[in-house]
Amino acid sequence: MSPPILLTVDDDPEVSRSLARDLRQRYGEEYRIRRAESGRAALEAVKELKLRDEQVALLLADHRMPEMTGVEFLEQARRFYPKARRVLLTAYADTDAAIAAINRADVHYYLLKPWDPPNEKLYPVLDDLLDDWKAHDRIKSDERLRVVGHRWSAPSHAVKDFLTRSQLPFKWLELERDAEAERLLDAHGGDAEHLPLVITEDGTVLQGPSPGEVAAALGVASRASQNFYDLIVIGGGPAGLGAAVYGASEGLRTVLVERDAIGGQAGQSTRIENYLGFPSGIAGSDLARRADAQARRFGAEMVLTSDVSSLDVCGSARVVRLGNGDELSAHAVLLTTGVAYRTLHAPGIEELTGAGVYYGAAASEARSCENEDVYIVGGANSAGQAAVFLSRMARSVTLLVRGPN
Structure with a gap:
């Protein structure tokens, strides 16, 4: 398979060549660099690439171009490559337009011109976006399990x-x-x-x-590698992952224990729009993946699918007993157990849970909802996010809200 493509669009030939040169220097071994000097030419190139079934990882377009602006190009190109990372290149005076483009064209990021030095102002942003694209591409293409x-x-x-x-x-x-x-x-x-x-x-x-x-x-650790730690974090949601990052980054021997999957309730969200540092929003699973990788990079250990059955004090140590019989001790234990969904109380609901009735499972059950009538109980953030997400596949989505609004 041919390497994926990074496509740049800028009507200034000098800027276009300079951007392509910088991209080739950093990413030339792993990606093919293509450039166009107008939005219309770039859109035709995108259509041709789609016909040839080529992979496009990144679309980077200048905002101010005649006939078709960068935002208009990214908005139309999104129809052909919805998973490609979209970046708008803009001058400082156009930052308001760039921020508006985040909502209009679902732009992932905007970069200011000039981007010199690229090691500081260009590559870190694109590295992160391309790593994110590769993670999603791996999930989509690797189906050996x-x-x-x-x-x-x-x-x-x-x-x-x-x-x-x-x-x-x-x-x-x-x-x-x-x-x-x-x-x-x-x-x-x-x-x-x-x-x-x-x-x-x-x-x-x-x-x-x-x-x-x-x-x-699958080789996912469900048991700790040692018996004693400086810090044990119980709960793998955003708070627990943050604690694992801070503890491990300070040199503490840190282990996080989670009874299910990393991410907690936030990890089940199909889209989080108000999390600091992600202006275009982020999926809960992506947030969890990034935090997990960050904590592991500092040396934190993750123990998944393990329940905590009891907590005790033995002298100066805190003892955590797991459901599998293991005992872990530490100088400190931090409880970040988060929240759980409120359950419905209706006749027969227990027999249907996981078999037609689901809690926070929009992402995993989306395919099963295709061309079906879906009912969502609740009217808060999670319900709204699930309704928007499932409406792309379901025949109809109805919110059942207890309150008047």
């Missing part, structure tokens, strides 16, 4: 939701919808009464596993 399940199977939903929230690439194969699902179930002697059937990259077959068993098969 296969999960056979049924849409009305609560255990299937639990595994699918864990993998989705953890951003672990997998191929979901639904019985009664995907022919391959039946073939795999028969080939591996699976039982439709005990779903899901999980087949890992190395051929390991798991029948009816829990999320923790799937995590273990």
Whole structure:
């Protein structure tokens, strides 16, 4: 497969050549650099690339161009490459227009001209955007982990939701919808009464596993590497991840214990618009992935799919007992257990939970909602975000709100 493309658009030939030169110097070994000198020419190039089934990782356009502005180009190019990272190049006087473009064209970032020195003003931004693009491209293209399940199977939903929230690439194969699902179930002697059937990259077959068993098969740490730490953080939401970053960056031996997937309730959000430092918004799973990588870079340890059963004091140490029987001790324990969704109290709801009734599962259940009528109980932020997200696939989305507004 040919390397992905970085496409630049600027009507000033000198600026266009300079930008292409800087991009080639940094990214030339991994990407192909293409440039255009008008918005219309760039849009034609995008259409041609789409016809050839080429990958485009980045679209970088100058704001002030005749006939078609950079914002107009990015807005139209988005239809052909919605996953490409979009960057607007602008002068300081046009920053208001650039900020408006974040909403209009879903621009990921804007850069000010001039960008010298590129090591400080260009490359750090593009490095981050391209790393983000590669992470999403990996999730989309790597489907060597296969999960056979049924849409009305609560255990299937639990595994699918864990993998989705953890951003672990997998191929979901639904019985009664995907022919391959039946073939795999028969080939591996699976039982439709005990779903899901999980087949890992190395051929390991798991029948009816829990999320923790799937995590273990994939090499996700569910046990700590040592018995004593300076800091134990219980809970893997934004607060816990932040504590892990701060503790580990100060040289403390830090371990974070999370009973499910990293990210907490925020990690289940399809879009967070008001998180500091992300002007174009960020998906909760992306925020969790970035924070996880940051904490690990400083040396923090992550122990996932592990419940904490008790907390005790032994002399100057705090002792944390896990559900699997392990004991961890530390000088300090920080509780960042966050919140949980309020549950519905209605006859029969427990039997349907995970099998038609879901809590915060818009991302993992989106495909199952295609051309279906979806009802969302609640009227706050999470409900609104889920409604916007699911409306792209569902036949209809109805909010059921208890209050008058």
